[in-house]
Amino acid sequence: MPDALYFEDFPLGEVVEYGGIDVSVDEIIAFASEFDPQPFHTDEEAARAATGGLIASGWHTSALLLRMNCEAFLMRAAILEEAGVEEVRWQLPVRPRDRLHVRRQTLASRSRASAGEVEFLYEVINQNGLAAMIQRSVLLLKQRPRLVTS
Amino acid sequence: MPDALYFEDFPLGEVVEYGGIDVSVDEIIAFASEFDPQPFHTDEEAARAATGGLIASGWHTSALLLRMNCEAFLMRAAILEEAGVEEVRWQLPVRPRDRLHVRRQTLASRSRASAGEVEFLYEVINQNGLAAMIQRSVLLLKQRPRLVTS
Secondary structure: OOOOEOHHHOOOOOEEEEEEEEOOHHHHHHHHHHHOOOHHHHOHHHHHHHHOOOOOOHHHHHHHHHHHHHHHOHHHEOEEEOOEEOEEEEOOOOOOOOEEEEEEEEEEEEEEOOEEEEEEEEEEEOOOOOEEEEEEEEEEEEOOOOOOOO | OOOOEOHHHOOOOOEEEEEEEEOOHHHHHHHHHHHOOOHHHHOHHHHHHHHOOOOOOHHHHHHHHHHHHHHHOHHHEOEEEOOEEOEEEEOOOOOOOOEEEEEEEEEEEEEEOOEEEEEEEEEEEOOOOOEEEEEEEEEEEEOOOOOOOO
16 A cells, blocks of 8 residues: 555644564574674673663664554655754663663644645554653655645 | 774874675575565666666665774774764665675764764775765764873
8 A cells, every 4th residue: 555644634732653673682682693792682691790681772662663653654654855863862771671662742744835845753662551662763755635626 | 912003093184995895696685575666676677778777775875884884993993882863865876786895984084081982984885986875973082091100
């Protein structure tokens, strides 16, 4: 179903929640071994001494947010441009057996000729209701095509 | 070799280059299938029509930057905090068979009590000498321990 979600589908101030991912030891170690092989991400023994146990690479949490965004809406959105990120904060450690979901808020909504820019604040919330990570980024979306009737 | 690189090892204005990664079709598809399954990242046929061929997820390029940073200096740095990212821009597509390296510049250097904050600009440069991606982020590092002689 291409182009099912348009600029108008993300109104200013809207807050939605979605997702639900269980973080596993194996996935934490697999991601970190490939991209972020610092011992507190890859080695349970070393992590216990350094940080009280294994913690996920912040970039792994970012990737899990991306997966939840794809499943919830990105795959169906009429995206013209998604060219960057304004801010990422890793506020709390993400550990094995954490359960994460997303709270997304539309912070800004700017209409342009036949397109529109939407700024989202994403919070990755853990099983204790705390935001382990936040991210702000801007999407450029198509506006919903108008039906022309004569 | 723990704690080999301190705040003082990243002076203001310093520019260094490092890394060297060949991007493969298989890795692009593997990353995207797990975290960013939009068709122009996972399906060569669909990508040919949409974007002139497969392109890597921007977050995959970020993860490759992370890997090159780990290898070049992060694993040896006396990091106290690495809590976020100020900005990411994906400026040019990254495609199979691209070769990427990193240019890192120290944009700011702020000393604190026994620690120091360093702001880096990372550019991910392709085989044509063009920055496919930039990232700005801040590291909090220990200062080099002083030898006390009596």
